[in-house]
Amino acid sequence: MKLLIPTCGNHVAPRFDNATEVLIATCYDRQLLEEPRFILLANPSAEGLCDMILKEQVKCVVCCGIEEEHYRFLKWKKITVIDSVIGRWKPALDLAVGGELSAGDILRV
Amino acid sequence: MLDDILNAIPHGVMLLDASLLVRGINSRLQEMTGYSAGEACGIGAEFILRSSIGAGSSLAGKVLESGERVCRNGTLLNRRRISQWVQFTLSRVDSIDGETEDRPGLVLVVEKAERSEPGGGGRSSSTLVGHSPQMQDVFERMAILARTDASVLITGETGSGKDRIAEELHEASARAGRAFIKVNCGALPEALLESELFGHQRGAFTGAVKDHPGMFRLADHGTLFLTEIGDLSLSLQVKLLSVLDDSRFYPVGSSSSVTVDVRLIAATHRDLRREVAEERFREDLFFRLNVLHLRVPPLRDRAGDVRLLLDHFLRRSVRLNHSRVEGFDTEAIRRLVGYRWPGNVRELRNTVEYGVNMCRGTRIGCGDLPDYLFEPLKVRTDGASSAPRPDQPAPAPVTPATGWAELEQQRILNALQQAGGRRGRAAELLGMGRTTLWRKIKDYNLE
Numbered sequence: 001m002k003l004l005i006p007t008c009g010n011h012v013a014p015r016f017d018n019a020t021e022v023l024i025a026t027c028y029d030r031q032l033l034e035e036p037r038f039i040l041l042a043n044p045s046a047e048g049l050c051d052m053i054l055k056e057q058v059k060c061v062v063c064c065g066i067e068e069e070h071y072r073f074l075k076w077k078k079i080t081v082i083d084s085v086i087g088r089w090k091p092a093l094d095l096a097v098g099g100e101l102s103a104g105d106i107l108r109v
Numbered sequence: 110m111l112d113d114i115l116n117a118i119p120h121g122v123m124l125l126d127a128s129l130l131v132r133g134i135n136s137r138l139q140e141m142t143g144y145s146a147g148e149a150c151g152i153g154a155e156f157i158l159r160s161s162i163g164a165g166s167s168l169a170g171k172v173l174e175s176g177e178r179v180c181r182n183g184t185l186l187n188r189r190r191i192s193q194w195v196q197f198t199l200s201r202v203d204s205i206d207g208e209t210e211d212r213p214g215l216v217l218v219v220e221k222a223e224r225s226e227p228g229g230g231g232r233s234s235s236t237l238v239g240h241s242p243q244m245q246d247v248f249e250r251m252a253i254l255a256r257t258d259a260s261v262l263i264t265g266e267t268g269s270g271k272d273r274i275a276e277e278l279h280e281a282s283a284r285a286g287r288a289f290i291k292v293n294c295g296a297l298p299e300a301l302l303e304s305e306l307f308g309h310q311r312g313a314f315t316g317a318v319k320d321h322p323g324m325f326r327l328a329d330h331g332t333l334f335l336t337e338i339g340d341l342s343l344s345l346q347v348k349l350l351s352v353l354d355d356s357r358f359y360p361v362g363s364s365s366s367v368t369v370d371v372r373l374i375a376a377t378h379r380d381l382r383r384e385v386a387e388e389r390f391r392e393d394l395f396f397r398l399n400v401l402h403l404r405v406p407p408l409r410d411r412a413g414d415v416r417l418l419l420d421h422f423l424r425r426s427v428r429l430n431h432s433r434v435e436g437f438d439t440e441a442i443r444r445l446v447g448y449r450w451p452g453n454v455r456e457l458r459n460t461v462e463y464g465v466n467m468c469r470g471t472r473i474g475c476g477d478l479p480d481y482l483f484e485p486l487k488v489r490t491d492g493a494s495s496a497p498r499p500d501q502p503a504p505a506p507v508t509p510a511t512g513w514a515e516l517e518q519q520r521i522l523n524a525l526q527q528a529g530g531r532r533g534r535a536a537e538l539l540g541m542g543r544t545t546l547w548r549k550i551k552d553y554n555l556e
Contacts, residue, residue, distance in 0.1 A: 067190055
C-alpha cells in the first residue's frame with residue numbers, strides 16, 4: 001500500500017493545499033518496504049496534489065488541514081484520508097504504517 | 110484573569126511565545142479553529158490556525174524582531190475542513206502572561222473578513238478592503254442592495270471607491286455575468302453623451318455614418334453605471350428620468366422606441382441635495398435615483414483602514430513591480446497614518462506605488478514618499494511645529510498656499526531666503542539642480 005504525507009520540514013504540513021513537499025512510502029503487512037522518498041512540488045496546489053495521489057496510486061493520505069472539497073474527492077476515489085494530524089511526520093508515518101493513526105491525532109514530542 | 114479578558118474580546122485571539130507555540134487561545138478562536146485551549150497550548154500556531162498566508166513562522170519572526178504590527182488577509186482552515194476568510198493582525202508584546210517582564214511574545218487577532226485580494230493568501234475576487242465599522246456598514250448594505258433590482262445612488266468623495274462598489278454590486282447581483290457598462294457623465298460634452306447613452310441612427314447628424322446602439326442597449330439585462338451623474342446636463346436628466354420610468358427611449362434621430370431592461374447605478378462626489386437646492390439637478394430625478402442610497406465614507410473617517418490599505422497596496426505593488434520592498438519604516442508609517450488623504454484610497458494607492466518605485470532599500474522611509482505628503486502639514490501648522498523631512502533642512506515659515514504651483518513657488522522663495530539669495534545653495538536645499546531652479550525661477554517669474 002502506498003501512503004502519502006504532505007510535509008513541511010520535519011512536520012506534517014499544516015495545509016494540504018499549501019504543501020510544497022510530499023513524502024511517499026510503500027508498506028506491506030504493517031512494515032515499510034523501503035525508505036520513504038520525498039518529492040518537491042513545483043508550486044503548492046491541492047488539485048495538483050490530488051492528481052499526483054491518483055497517478056502514484058496512493059491508498060492512504062495523512063495530512064493536517066484539508067478542505068472538505070478535496071477530502072470528499074479523495075474519499076470518493078476510495079482513498080483513506082487521515083486528516084487533522086498534528087506532529088512530526090516520522091511518528092505519524094510509523095503509526096500510520098502500524099494502523100494506529102487516527103484523524104485528529106496530536107503527536108506531541 | 111487573563112483568560113477572562115481574552116474571552117471578552119469579540120474576535121479570535123491567540124497568544125504565542127517567542128518559539129511561536131500557542132500559550133493561550135480565547136473561546137472565540139477555539140470556536141473558529143475547532144481546537145480547545147488544552148489541545149492547542151504548546152502546539153505551533155500554524156498547525157492550529159492552518160492559514161493560507163503561507164510561511165506564517167517567517168512573518169511572525171519578523172514581527173518579533175521588528176516589533177511592527179502586521180495585518181494580512183487570508184483563509185483559516187478549521188478542524189471541520191471549512192475554510193473561512195479572516196484578517197490576521199500580529200503584534201509583539203513584551204510579556205505574554207502579563208506578569209513576567211522580558212518574555213516577549215506575540216498577540217494574534219483573527220477577525221472574520223470579506224474575501225480579499227490575491228496575494229493576501231489565496232483565491233479572491235473582491236477588490237474592496239476595509240475593516241472599520243464604517244466600511245463594515247457599507248459591506249452590510251451592499252449585501253442587501255445586491256439582492257434588489259432598484260436603482261442605487263452611491264455618493265462619496267473622489268477616490269473613495271465608488272466605482273469599485275458599483276462593480277461589486279453588479280457582480281453580487283442576479284445580473285452578474287451580464288454586461289456592466291460604465292459611462293462617465295462628466296467626461297463627454299452633452300451632445301456626444303446623449304448619443305453615447307441612447308445611441309443614434311445613421312444620418313442622424315453629421316458624422317453619424319453608421320448606427321450606434323448606445324450604452325443603454327449594450328447594458329440590456331445588465332447594469333449601467335453612470336458615474337459623476339451630478340455633471341449631467343438638465344436636458345439629459347429629463348431624458349434619463351423618462352428612461353428610468355418607462356424603460357424605453359428613442360435613439361437620436363430615430364422615430365421608433367427601444368425598450369431595455371437595465372439596472373441603473375449612479376455615483377457622484379457632489380452633494381446632490383445641494384445641487385437640487387441650487388437648481389442644477391432635477392428634484393424628480395434625484396428622488397428616482399435615490400431609491401437606495403449608499404454613502405462611502407472618506408478614508409480619514411475609516412479608523413484603522415489606512416494601515417490595512419497600506420499593507421494591501423504595498424503587497425500588490427511589490428508583486429507587480431517585482432520589488433524587494435518589505436514594508437515601511439516607523440516614521441513613514443507614522444506620517445502615512447497621520448495624513449488626511451484628501452484623495453482617499455486612490456491617493457493612498459498612488460502614494461504606495463510611488464514609495465515602492467522610489468525605495469532603494471527594503472523599507473520605505475520618509476525620503477521615499479512624495480513631497481506633497483509633508484507640504485500640507487507645514488502649511489496647516491505654519492511651519493512652526495511640523496516635523497521636517499529628515500533629509501532636508503527645516504524650512505522657513507510659509508504662508509498658506511493652495512495649488513501645487515503656489516506651494517513650489519513658496520518653497521523656492523523660502524530656500525532663496527534661507528540661502529541669502531545664493532542660487533547654488535538654494536538649489537542644494539531644494540534638492541534640485543541649479544539649472545532646474547533657474548528654469549523654475551524664470552517660469553514663476555520670481556526674478
